[in-house]
Amino acid sequence: xxxxxxxxxxxxxxxxxxxxxxxxxxxxxxxxxxxxxxxxxxxxxxxxxxxxxxxxxxxxxxxxxxxxxxxxxxxxxxxxxxxxxxxxxxxxxxxxxxxxxxxxxxxxxxxx
Amino acid sequence: xxxxxxxxxxxxxxxxxxxxxxxxxxxxxxxxxxxxxxxxxxxxxxxxxxxxxxxxxxxxxxxxxxxxxxxxxxxxxxxxxxxxxxxxxxxxxxxxxxxxxxxxxxxxxxxx
Numbered sequence: 637x638x639x640x641x642x643x644x645x646x647x648x649x650x651x652x653x654x655x656x657x658x659x660x661x662x663x664x665x666x667x668x669x670x671x672x673x674x675x676x677x678x679x680x681x682x683x684x685x686x687x688x689x690x691x692x693x694x695x696x697x698x699x700x701x702x703x704x705x706x707x708x709x710x711x712x713x714x715x716x717x718x719x720x721x722x723x724x725x726x727x728x729x730x731x732x733x734x735x736x737x738x739x740x741x742x743x744x745x746x747x748x
Numbered sequence: 749x750x751x752x753x754x755x756x757x758x759x760x761x762x763x764x765x766x767x768x769x770x771x772x773x774x775x776x777x778x779x780x781x782x783x784x785x786x787x788x789x790x791x792x793x794x795x796x797x798x799x800x801x802x803x804x805x806x807x808x809x810x811x812x813x814x815x816x817x818x819x820x821x822x823x824x825x826x827x828x829x830x831x832x833x834x835x836x837x838x839x840x841x842x843x844x845x846x847x848x849x850x851x852x853x854x855x856x857x858x859x860x
Contacts, residue, residue, distance in 0.1 A: 671851075676836075678840075679849075680851070734845065738783070
């Protein structure tokens with residue numbers, strides 16, 4: 637399978653703590669994207685990191701990418717109850733533009 | 749803001765029925781996608797379309813067909829619904845080479 641695989645499958649933390657989710661993939665990529673899904677809803681794009689980038693920030697989100705290890709991580713700092721959702725990584729496979737490969741996601745629960 | 753809408757949030761059909769799932773986007777996107785999402789399996793690509801009347805099979809096209817007669821509308825058709833097609837169906841759209849996919853809210857289909 638070429639899918640991104642997230643780890644852990646589930647994560648429970650208290651408000652104010654940081655949440656780290658990891659993603660591994662198996663092939664060369666153009667970029668890697670992270671999406672969020674609230675329960676029973678569609679996915680929302682969070683952040684994109686290109687294959688020549690190592691780190692990217694957006695608000696409380698920090699994404700890293702290590703293409704030599706074929707892995708990425710998403711860090712949410714100072715988490716809030718509203719961050720409770722499932723988070724998916726989606727590598728865009730090189731030479732296969734516009735098609736993303738989604739994993740099974742990490743379910744994040746943030747307790748107030 | 750990009751808006752992707754799906755015809756139904758919840759749908760219940762009987763085995764053997766023909767089922768149409770409709771997706772409409774309002775941002776003149778060339779690419780449109782249909783995914784299904786199942787617990788433990790993540791999002792899997794069924795079909796995608798990169799232009800009117802153009803389509804390409806995804807990873808799990810069996811039992812499905814699609815129609816793209818107009819740029820804004822992409823339909824997923826289950827010719828003869830079966831119980832193993834009970835799932836959450838998600839539609840997405842994007843411009844070529846712009847990376848971000850915009851998702852609809854999803855249709856939860858139950859086949860009895």
